[in-house]
Amino acid sequence: MPKEREKRRKSCKEAGLSEGVVKERRTSRKGAEMRDELCHTTEVRLAEINPTQAHTTMMEVVRVPQVTITPDGGSSREIQQEDWVDANGPLRRKMSNSSISSTGSSIVHDESEDDILSDSETKSKGHITLEHLCEDTGEQSKPWWKLKTIITWPFVASQRRSLSWVQLAGHKGNFKAGSEGTILKKFSENEKLCFERLQGDALQDFVPGYRGVVQTDGEPFLHMTDLLIKFNRPSIMDCKMGVRTYLEEELVRARERPKLRRDLYDKMLEVDHDAPSPEEHLQKAVTKPRYMQWRETLSSTHTLGFRIEGIKKADGTCHTDFKKTRTEEDVTEVFRDFVGGNTNILNTYQSKLGTIQQALKSSTFFKRHEVVGSSLLFIHDHTERAEVWLIDFGKTTALPEGTTLDHWSPWQEGNREDGYMWGLNNLIRTLGFVTKQ
Numbered sequence: 231m232p233k234e235r236e237k238r239r240k241s242c243k244e245a246g247l248s249e250g251v252v253k254e255r256r257t258s259r260k261g262a263e264m265r266d267e268l269c270h271t272t273e274v275r276l277a278e279i280n281p282t283q284a285h286t287t288m289m290e291v292v293r294v295p296q297v298t299i300t301p302d303g304g305s306s307r308e309i310q311q312e313d314w315v316d317a318n319g320p321l322r323r324k325m326s327n328s329s330i331s332s333t334g335s336s337i338v339h340d341e342s343e344d345d346i347l348s349d350s351e352t353k354s355k356g357h358i359t360l361e362h363l364c365e366d367t368g369e370q371s372k373p374w375w376k377l378k379t380i381i382t383w384p385f386v387a388s389q390r391r392s393l394s395w396v397q398l399a400g401h402k403g404n405f406k407a408g409s410e411g412t413i414l415k416k417f418s419e420n421e422k423l424c425f426e427r428l429q430g431d432a433l434q435d436f437v438p439g440y441r442g443v444v445q446t447d448g449e450p451f452l453h454m455t456d457l458l459i460k461f462n463r464p465s466i467m468d469c470k471m472g473v474r475t476y477l478e479e480e481l482v483r484a485r486e487r488p489k490l491r492r493d494l495y496d497k498m499l500e501v502d503h504d505a506p507s508p509e510e511h512l513q514k515a516v517t518k519p520r521y522m523q524w525r526e527t528l529s530s531t532h533t534l535g536f537r538i539e540g541i542k543k544a545d546g547t548c549h550t551d552f553k554k555t556r557t558e559e560d561v562t563e564v565f566r567d568f569v570g571g572n573t574n575i576l577n578t579y580q581s582k583l584g585t586i587q588q589a590l591k592s593s594t595f596f597k598r599h600e601v602v603g604s605s606l607l608f609i610h611d612h613t614e615r616a617e618v619w620l621i622d623f624g625k626t627t628a629l630p631e632g633t634t635l636d637h638w639s640p641w642q643e644g645n646r647e648d649g650y651m652w653g654l655n656n657l658i659r660t661l662g663f664v665t666k667q
């Protein structure tokens with residue numbers, strides 16, 4: 231990791247953790263002080279609190295203080311969306327949906343403030359997909375994409391059927407087929423370290439089996455079990471856990487090097503034209519933390535500590551538009567639909583979540599990591615087999631030696647709490663409402 235970044239990461243941790251756990255009132259004061267400081271030192275102007283933020287409930291306000299930064303200036307470049315087919319020999323890939331935009335039209339290629347992981351990670355995220363795209367378009371410098379992908383695996387002889395692999399959330403182009411029963415995920419040093427640390431941990435049985443790093447076409451990938459392999463025409467749901475979907479480091483970075491993102495502004499507009507502040511409308515751009523916080527407030531991330539990212543049902547339909555699925559009632563309704571009213575499946579899910587909750591309590595890995603952006607993947611099929619897995623450790627980061635989290639306490643910048651356990655508790659409770667009309 232470059233020295234400067236390492237230094238930044240350290241100073242963030244040190245500064246943050248020396249704060250310890252402070253009262254919420256102090257947090258708002260701290261936020262105000264930080265804003266003032268920012269205005270002085272970097273001439274960053276803060277956005278007005280927008281209507282979405284103003285309407286947050288008491289619970290949200292208490293659990294997640296908002297720190298919104300809107301810089302002046304900055305630039306972005308728009309690139310048109312293109313399909314990509316047969317990028318990997320026998321795989322056929324189709325876009326099923328996109329959370330970039332309903333029209334799937336724009337994304338910005340800009341080194342932004344959110345670029346907080348190692349350079350190789352970020353590049354890896356972008357460039358493998360870009361190479362595929364370049365083959366067709368001849369364009370040199372494309373960003374990576376975030377599109378939901380359905381991959382029809384090649385025929386698997388031993389199973390006498392072809393398998394449809396679905397990527398419900400996350401960045402497009404992040405996955406490839408591995409050898410039978412496995413998938414390859416674009417390499418991230420951070421995620422690799424997590425998989426390594428998870429070996430032998432209480433959580434090991436609840437994460438995809440990890441088989442190390444492999445090189446394909448000169449690029450490194452994380453080789454892991456395909457969780458769908460044992461299912462027949464599965465229904466799948468991706469639930470992003472926690473009260474926060476960005477790392478504290480991302481906030482620090484946003485202050486140090488704020489970048490405006492046109493693509494995130496566009497995504498905001500698609501959902502609610504009034505969401506950007508007048509200033510943001512003028513700039514036609516927002517910062518990533520601003521966008522992430524808005525998304526969290528709009529969905530159930532703040533109110534419940536988890537949110538539904540996407541669902542694929544056995545009939546092949548995919549739904550990824552859950553940005554406004556916010557209340558317990560909304561979520562209950564989505565779960566009810568997802569399990570098709572099948573109480574056996576529902577009971578199995580509840581019991582699996584209970585087991586995961588116990589495993590989390592005894593996991594050393596969990597205690598010692600800030601778990602942000604990680605999901606629970608729910609999978610069931612018509613045989614009523616149902617399983618839940620923890621996936622995506624790309625933004626799960628180790629705490630300094632000797633520090634632990636309870637994953638329940640409200641987050642205040644500096645304490646690194648992520649609300650994972652609180653969210654899981656709410657998720658289990660919400661599932662309990664599914665059978666109660």
Ligand SMILES: Nc1ncnc2c1ncn2[C@@H]1O[C@H](COP(=O)(O)OP(=O)(O)OP(=O)(O)O)[C@@H](O)[C@H]1O
Pocket residue numbers: 396397398399400401402404413438454455456457458466468603605607621622623624
């Ligand atoms: N081991 C696995 N087996 C089967 N499907 C998986 C597996 N890992 C991921 N997926 C599928 O891919 C999707 C995205 O996974 P993941 O969240 O790890 O990707 P990502 O690109 O890192 O996401 P993000 O950009 O949100 O960090 C999941 O919603 C799921 O549909």
Ligand SMILES: O=P(O)(O)O[C@@H]1[C@H](O)[C@H](O)[C@@H](OP(=O)(O)O)[C@H](OP(=O)(O)O)[C@H]1O
Pocket residue numbers: 329330344376475497518522525603625
């Ligand atoms: O779900 P949405 O509304 O599409 O928003 C995206 C989502 O929050 C992703 O988690 C985030 O990637 P990371 O978790 O990796 O930060 C991505 O940032 P990005 O645009 O910088 O990829 C956002 O655009």
